[in-house]
Amino acid sequence: MTTPTPDVEVAVRDLDGDILILGVAGKMGPTLGELLVRAGAKRVIGVSRFSDPASRQDLEDRGIETIKADLLDEAALPDLPDAPYVYQMAGHKFGSTGNEPLTWAMNTLLPAQVVSRYRDSKIVYVSSGNVYKFASTDGRGATETDEVEPIGEYAQSRLGGERVAAHMADRLGTDLAIIRLFYATELRYGIVLDVGQKVAAEEPVDLTMGYVNQIWQGDANGYLCRSFPFCSSPTKTLNMTGREVLSVRSIAEAIGDKLGIEPTFMGEEAPTALLGDASGMLDTLGEPHIGIDQITTWVAGWLEAGGRTLGKPTKFESRTGKF
Template sequence: MLDRSATPVTLDPSMFPTHFEDVAHLEDFMSTPTAALVADLARIDGDVIILGVAGKVGICLARMIKRAAPDKRVVGVARFSEAGLAENLERAGVETMRCDLLDEKAVGELPKLKNVIYMAGLKFDYKGREDLLWAMNVLAPAIVAKHFAGSRIVAFSTIHVYPWANPLHGGVTEASPPFARPGEYANSVVGRERVFQHYSRLTDTPGRIARLVYAIDMRYGVFQEIAGWVLNRKPVPLATGHVNVIWQGDAAAQIARLLLHCEVPSSPINIGGPECVSVRRIATAFGEHFGIEPNFVGEEQADCLYVNCDAAADLLGNPVVPINTMVRWVAEWVKSGKDAYGKPSKFEVRSGVF
């Protein structure tokens, strides 16, 4: 049973472990809400429904919101094709509902809660089914936006809608319009954003579009991939020489807080850390942890997919978990051979085709 009378435990650097014992330890820590999230959710009326909750960030986000606001109803919606995910959420006090978001009738039966976080989408392994890519990234948002007209809608997006930029120039800001980069994925996500903005304007529905940078988890992400390359003495590619990253727990907390900052029409905001992170530097740091001299291939190119997150810092503050702490955690996790998803971010890919 959840103790609804207890004051939520909130994330503080004094709580940082030296390492994570296992997945349960990691997920419990990663879903610890920040004090700012607890305060912001207390100011927001209504309950929360998360669409596409079964992804890597979704489980963390749902558990975090329930821990931050135990009196709110939190509903997680997905197809739940992976065994155990729905039960995991239910144990945390999150209601679960199975729904295909391309099924307009099924979406029409979902509860019209006041706060919606939209996380559904398709990115990888779409070759040969490009029609499904566009349906998931454009048609499903239209179905959802019509059903939840009048609710607050925070929709996940990606920095892949931006052109590449020279990281020495500060990164691309939200003032830059979404750009049709090579590859159908980026184009379809521009479509997703425009659909949400259209229905926001049409139905006076407040929203925000969270252009999320690379999230860091022990089991996947840019740092986990670089650590694996170094530990296994594989060459670290340097062409994409700089990246944006953020601890997944910080990303979840900031995105949930956007419910308090929705606008009409729905507007974009970059969610990520303040640093321009050097791939070479991170690989070297992992090498020091492992006692291995990294191997590099290629040279840093003048441009990369790098965005400016100053607007989020002004609105929400900086993330709680710093870069060096993430490096230490990932190094121990990878070196000890703990679980990994085996789903690379492909941050180094420069063709736009994933």
Template sequence: MKPLLTQDDLEDQLSLPTPGVLDTLRALDGDVMVLGAGGKMGPTLARMLRRGFDAVGKKDRTVYAVSRFSNPGAAAELEVHGVRTLACDLLDRADVQALPEVANVIFMAGQKFGTHDSPELTWVMNTIVPAIVADRYVGSRIVVFSTACVYPLMPVAGPGSREEDALGPPGDYANSCVGRERIFTHYAKETGTRALMFRLSYAIDLRYGVLHDVAQRVAQGQPVDVTMGHANIIWQGDANARAIQCLERTACPPPALNVTGLERVSIRAVAEQFGSLLGKPAVITGSEAPTAWLFDASRSYEWFGPPTVTLEEMIHATAQWVRQGGASLGKPTHFETRDGNF
């Protein structure tokens, strides 16, 4: 991975189409719509789609990015990169019905943070919006962003959750995400719509994510709680690429796919490595619990091969970003949360 010195460098890297993405877009029919494109991942995913279509000679294909776009600058930035933006309230059925017909949908909308204070709104966003969208896009291919937190906490000594395992998470957020999956699966079975449940665990962007959170705490001399002692992570660009490639893997009934790295990342070891890289001693608090949210992502490796960015590359890039005072989105992952209350 080349050095990432500016946000433009970072976003260019996060939106770089992989060979697998180019193969998928070369074979894919129709336009693509990213619903809920205003979040942390949506902008670079939409840009990857646009860059990919251009690279394979399909400049006439439209990439739509749909969000409330309460920040007009976010929409303008996407338009500069050739993505067509559409402002839409996904809770408004008439708004959603007015969206263009498309053959391919990547659904990224949802709510996580704020669940503790307004669990009812989280359930509305994570179940009613899917029902509105599933009803609107009958017959489209739909890749549904979910979370690997739909599984229960697993023993650290075990293999991690597999796609066939029973779902049974703690807390309103993760249970509402199970609801999201159930809604899309119901509509798929009723209508024959092809879909896929994209169970993502901890995408890494140098401005946020598990590594960013740990590095920031080490740099600021704050304690790192290792009670949730392990995690799985993946570079956001690789997560974007896998989501696009999953358009070819949609089916009815919808399959599920765990998307993350195979490595089991020790929070303690990462904190100590950041201490060495940043020249600050890591302050550790707590002790590792015997369980954590851990996942077996081997199916995604079988389908798409290994990610393009390694764990060591992510760690060193994050350290450099924090050392140079790189921007932060100010959105902690709360990866240490064990009760599901975000």
């Protein structure tokens, strides 16, 4: 996930200044930061609360400079260093149900504050595909111009963040790109792992959200490294995921075949699902390098080996927007 392709190396080489990652200690931040370093970035700075000191040391070991800060503290953003390139990745999802005020503060208030602070920078703001209404499973998923209909407070707060950030960027003339990510997967986290864990434990796989998009986190990181040219005023919005609409049943069966376990299921596939069409990005940057067959093979092997996970189920099955 951190080996740069030639396209990534060229893109990072063209970045003529420091790169700041806000929310670097999340699921994608560490591998994105390391990829930037390995691709030749001049300086990568990661900001997080770092409640776990070991995670901060891990980032330092990867060549990422770190700053400990609570981004909701009014003094935090002004004290951070200037940087011409900024990733806004800080957000709150898991545990959002029952902690709605924090969810709205992180996902709606903070993005506009980041744009205001870094008004002269190029900002890539990683948001969520959850902002869309469910799409027909017979199609390719929602495009960037399709209707949004966020379900639940997490998704609503994400759309709120996009709207206020875009408003602030338009008012200030800031170059902003909003990237709506649909579930990046790696060995320790993701929908394929969630499904594989059910199969391995011989527990039924829920088919209610019967179709999904997937992108390998290494590919998602690569696209993010190449996303600063999308930053513009007015704001540009792009979906980021794999091109295929994937059957959860088929994913379970593929992993079951590799593990020698016959999967069981509960529920039936609904005619709609949370799906995104990422043609806008993929037609520009090219197809992902890692496909679903390789992902299921790797995940099955990881499960067989007893590999460590992040212990954070995606809860992709939810059709109520509660996470």
